[in-house]
Amino acid sequence: MSDVLVLETEQAPPTGTQLPPRQPKWTDTLAYITNPDQFCRHNLKEHGPIFRTSVFGGTTIFVGSSRAVQMALNGDLRYTEIGLPQTTMTMFGEYSLFQRPDLHRQRKSALRAGLAGQAIQGYIPKINDVIIQRLQTWPAQGEIALFPAVEQICFDVLVPLLLGVELDDGCFQGLPIPSKAGLKQVYKTFFDGFYGLLPWRSSFTTFGRGLQARARLIKFMQAVIHRRQSEINLDPTADFLSMMLVSQQTDPESVFSNTLIENQCLLQLWASHYEISGLVSSWIYQLGRHPEHFAHLRGEQATIQAQSAQPLTSEQLKTTSFLDATLQETLRTLPPSSTANRRLTQSVVLDGVLYEKGWTLIAEPRIAHILPEHFPQPDAFQPNRFLENANARDKYAYIPFGGGVHACLGAQLAMTIAKIFGSHLLRQFEWQVQGTAPFVQFPLKKIKDSYPMQIARLQQP
Numbered sequence: 001m002s003d004v005l006v007l008e009t010e011q012a013p014p015t016g017t018q019l020p021p022r023q024p025k026w027t028d029t030l031a032y033i034t035n036p037d038q039f040c041r042h043n044l045k046e047h048g049p050i051f052r053t054s055v056f057g058g059t060t061i062f063v064g065s066s067r068a069v070q071m072a073l074n075g076d077l078r079y080t081e082i083g084l085p086q087t088t089m090t091m092f093g094e095y096s097l098f099q100r101p102d103l104h105r106q107r108k109s110a111l112r113a114g115l116a117g118q119a120i121q122g123y124i125p126k127i128n129d130v131i132i133q134r135l136q137t138w139p140a141q142g143e144i145a146l147f148p149a150v151e152q153i154c155f156d157v158l159v160p161l162l163l164g165v166e167l168d169d170g171c172f173q174g175l176p177i178p179s180k181a182g183l184k185q186v187y188k189t190f191f192d193g194f195y196g197l198l199p200w201r202s203s204f205t206t207f208g209r210g211l212q213a214r215a216r217l218i219k220f221m222q223a224v225i226h227r228r229q230s231e232i233n234l235d236p237t238a239d240f241l242s243m244m245l246v247s248q249q250t251d252p253e254s255v256f257s258n259t260l261i262e263n264q265c266l267l268q269l270w271a272s273h274y275e276i277s278g279l280v281s282s283w284i285y286q287l288g289r290h291p292e293h294f295a296h297l298r299g300e301q302a303t304i305q306a307q308s309a310q311p312l313t314s315e316q317l318k319t320t321s322f323l324d325a326t327l328q329e330t331l332r333t334l335p336p337s338s339t340a341n342r343r344l345t346q347s348v349v350l351d352g353v354l355y356e357k358g359w360t361l362i363a364e365p366r367i368a369h370i371l372p373e374h375f376p377q378p379d380a381f382q383p384n385r386f387l388e389n390a391n392a393r394d395k396y397a398y399i400p401f402g403g404g405v406h407a408c409l410g411a412q413l414a415m416t417i418a419k420i421f422g423s424h425l426l427r428q429f430e431w432q433v434q435g436t437a438p439f440v441q442f443p444l445k446k447i448k449d450s451y452p453m454q455i456a457r458l459q460q461p
């Protein structure tokens with residue numbers, strides 16, 4: 001972005017430059033964590049889409065206008081660094097894409113081969129199989145706990161794809177974590193460890209337990225990798241792990257050391273599992289609240305089914321544009337995450353506003369996604385807005401997957417899984433939701449585990 005003015009140390013900003021509006025308050029962190037939607041909406045109304053706070057200590061600037069978002073998301077190596085707490089960075093370890101900005105581009109393009117484009121086509125039959133099979137275990141009629149039911153299926157889809165481990169307990173024989181249930185439990189402790197704020201490496205802190213879980217998962221992945229490396233004909237298109245192992249064999253100079261591979265498997269599961277579960281369960285919820293869209297969605301599925309009795313193919317998924325639009329609208333209205341914080345390593349000026357060195361920036365979809373200039377009637381659930389003129393929208397106005405340098409590497413995979421999940425649900429079930437769902441807001445926005453949903457299996461013609 002050429003019009004960001006990066007100030008040299010000691011360089012004065014141009015005359016007339018203003019600080020972002022609003023005086024930070026000592027209550028900001030609590031207000032944001034308790035109800036981020038309300039915090040963002042209230043301050044947007046009072047001060048506009050860029051405002052100053054003391055969220056997470058220090059000065060933190062919330063940005064929601066597309067130009068400021070673009071500035072915040074493209075400053076790596078020039079004027080920003082990742083600004084997460086030290087505990088979170090330790091949980092990431094040195095092989096995450098949030099570490100080592102000097103290696104970021106090289107690592108990201110190498111990983112892309114297993115998470116985007118052609119790779120996904122190879123994963124589609126597996127995703128179909130697992131979802132169809134697991135939906136058979138849902139009751140024909142009755143109540144389910146929405147988020148846990150979806151989350152279990154997402155875990156079962158993602159573990160084989162990302163860790164290269166089949167989920168039958170037989171496959172765990174000889175591995176350091178001996179069952180699927182054990183793996184899920186250790187993984188949950190690992191996940192929570194990213195958000196433990198007390199920095200002590202002890203079993204009494206969430207962070208300490210997270211680190212212990214991380215060490216166990218690394219040992220587990222080392223054993224899986226050892227086992228897989230002895231296979232004679234590894235298929236690089238089978239899963240993310242296989243792609244990395246084959247790249248390692250064919251090019252020993254590639255980024256794919258064993259240590260990077262074992263870390264990346266865990267990191268991608270961390271990046272995807274709750275996010276996709278959040279998206280799918282929020283989509284189910286939004287449709288339950290807006291049942292007028294079911295007819296259009298089922299019509300789309302019926303057209304595909306009339307053409308072929310096979311489970312969904314990538315070509316068929318391309319024809320489900322209304323399903324896609326309902327998912328996009330869900331991501332707009334209930335974005336699972338905000339972007340990671342960026343810390344300014346240099347002061348910058350954009351559009352007459354000064355952002356000072358040392359301050360933190362948060363690009364917030366909760367603000368960007370409700371700006372009426374990009375999304376008229378922002379509080380209405382209107383999937384059609386993603387069918388009409390969607391390409392004309394500024395790409396930094398819609399940021400459920402972030403944007404710029406660290407734009408989500410798994411967006412296409414996430415949408416593919418969500419579309420397959422959604423398609424099979426529409427074909428097999430009808431559902432109703434009651435009342436407003438309670439949401440957990442941090443670290444990710446997701447419907448609370450206790451929220452129930454009524455389902456009934458559709459009669460097959």
Ligand code: HEM
Binds near residue numbers: 115338340
């Ligand atoms: C609905 C699902 C998902 C959502 C909402 C989501 C959201 C995001 C967001 C907002 C970012 C940007 C973070 C930042 O700039 O600070 C991001 C980055 C990332 N995501 Fe996702 N994500 C999802 C699914 C996935 C999946 C399925 C994967 C991989 C299997 C994945 C892997 C990554 C990676 C590796 C990055 C960091 C990229 C980089 O640093 O260059 N995500 N994601």
